[in-house]
Amino acid sequence: MTEPAPNVDMDRIVSLSRRRGFIFPSSDIYGGLSSCWDYGPLGVEMKRNIKQAWWQAMVQDRDDIVGLDASILMHPQVWEASGHIAGFSDPLVECKSCHLRWRADDLATGKCPACGGELTEPQQFNLMFKTFMGPVEDSASTVYLRPETAQGIFVNFENVLGTTRKRLPFGIAQIGKAFRNEITTGNFIFRTREFEQMEMEYFVRPGTDQDWFDYWVEERRNWYVDLGIRPENLELYRHNEEELAHYARACYDINYLFPMGWAELEGIANRGDFDLIQHARHSRKSLTYFDEETRQNIVPYIIEPSAGVDRSLLAFLCDAYAEEPDEQGETRVLLHLHPTLAPVKVAVLPLSRKENLAVFSREIYDDLRRCFMAQYDDAQSIGRRYRRQDEIGTPFCVTADFESLEDNMVTIRERDTMKQIRVPIAGLMNTLQAKLAGEDLFVLPEGGKVWKE
Numbered sequence: 001m002t003e004p005a006p007n008v009d010m011d012r013i014v015s016l017s018r019r020r021g022f023i024f025p026s027s028d029i030y031g032g033l034s035s036c037w038d039y040g041p042l043g044v045e046m047k048r049n050i051k052q053a054w055w056q057a058m059v060q061d062r063d064d065i066v067g068l069d070a071s072i073l074m075h076p077q078v079w080e081a082s083g084h085i086a087g088f089s090d091p092l093v094e095c096k097s098c099h100l101r102w103r104a105d106d107l108a109t110g111k112c113p114a115c116g117g118e119l120t121e122p123q124q125f126n127l128m129f130k131t132f133m134g135p136v137e138d139s140a141s142t143v144y145l146r147p148e149t150a151q152g153i154f155v156n157f158e159n160v161l162g163t164t165r166k167r168l169p170f171g172i173a174q175i176g177k178a179f180r181n182e183i184t185t186g187n188f189i190f191r192t193r194e195f196e197q198m199e200m201e202y203f204v205r206p207g208t209d210q211d212w213f214d215y216w217v218e219e220r221r222n223w224y225v226d227l228g229i230r231p232e233n234l235e236l237y238r239h240n241e242e243e244l245a246h247y248a249r250a251c252y253d254i255n256y257l258f259p260m261g262w263a264e265l266e267g268i269a270n271r272g273d274f275d276l277i278q279h280a281r282h283s284r285k286s287l288t289y290f291d292e293e294t295r296q297n298i299v300p301y302i303i304e305p306s307a308g309v310d311r312s313l314l315a316f317l318c319d320a321y322a323e324e325p326d327e328q329g330e331t332r333v334l335l336h337l338h339p340t341l342a343p344v345k346v347a348v349l350p351l352s353r354k355e356n357l358a359v360f361s362r363e364i365y366d367d368l369r370r371c372f373m374a375q376y377d378d379a380q381s382i383g384r385r386y387r388r389q390d391e392i393g394t395p396f397c398v399t400a401d402f403e404s405l406e407d408n409m410v411t412i413r414e415r416d417t418m419k420q421i422r423v424p425i426a427g428l429m430n431t432l433q434a435k436l437a438g439e440d441l442f443v444l445p446e447g448g449k450v451w452k453e
């Protein structure tokens, strides 16, 4: 079987992101800051949509998972207990000729990839960002920016258990920023020093952990497929014994075929009882669960699906990107984004700027924006405006023309097929709602008709 090729090269994604306002370099007017990025007007919408879709699947739609928003700065002992102070490090090597630094385990040979020079012996480099709490910079007040959101969940296990009366199995979900002083960053937003994670810790009875682990690997893979990622661009990779983190009993990566090749999108780990035992030991609290079936205190095992918001956004953009020849022999660039993730759901485009049509179209826009993220665009030809919306992945455009003023009907154009229907304004909102939820374009509302097949 031949391996699939990446859908698009990274330059095109970076260029589209910048051109259309998805993602800009951080502190752009000062020349940018290495590996830090700002999400622009469209990027922020798409990011919110990804987080919302995750929250819906992980918290809102389920009885067994609750949410949490823990602080980024945590008690320094958290990182002693978790093993991050002792072990959260990567092997750093430096080239003796050009002095560039590399992660030793990323290198295929023992030579500097930039100049072929000789490298120093690897030194362990801790990836946590340090900062100081309070005005005196002494070691007593050293705190860390969290390198993962998970620890905020473990240390709140007792609080959540006591306030929600959840019974095993149950989970705690959290979305938030994490910081890692990565040695090598790059590939756009794939690996950055500041990023956002979506993590869920699922507490289960020991002995049932393998089944729940399998369940979550399947659930999480399906989440990406349901939101439009092509299954052939996803693979499951099982870590072997040597690759497993010190706390993990088993781990799968969900890899995506990014422009630079297969790379981790999300990790799912069976963390056993490592975290609760460590925090119980260091905090001297009993982090156990009273099992009414056996009348015993037990330490639950934990299954953890851990995803990156930024990496997901990159994967969704890459998978959605397409260039197609159009009827005029030009190239149509479009993003086949799932409607749930598209930053703008509908664009209202008056055929002309003539006042009566503008007032009429504005009213439609004002009505629609109450329910959907919508845009109003009356600049340049209608063809160009369709292209602009295609390029940012807007699933539907609504066009009003002079006939609309007479018959109170507008056309709806579908992004992927460019087909159109004409519907009465009275049914417009419901029709768009149904189409965004996946209904076929040619299922017509009362009084509607096919316009352009």
Ligand code: ATP
Binding pocket: 148, 180, 182, 189, 190, 191, 192, 193, 194, 195, 196, 197, 264, 265, 266, 267, 306, 307, 308, 309, 310, 311, 312
């Ligand atoms: P990698 O091996 O790529 O460094 P990891 O195995 O250290 O990743 P985890 O600690 O499992 O990553 O983090 C869970 C998820 O958080 C990753 O799958 C990824 O989506 C995201 N993530 C981790 N580090 C970064 C980073 N530096 N930039 C962006 N996202 C990240």
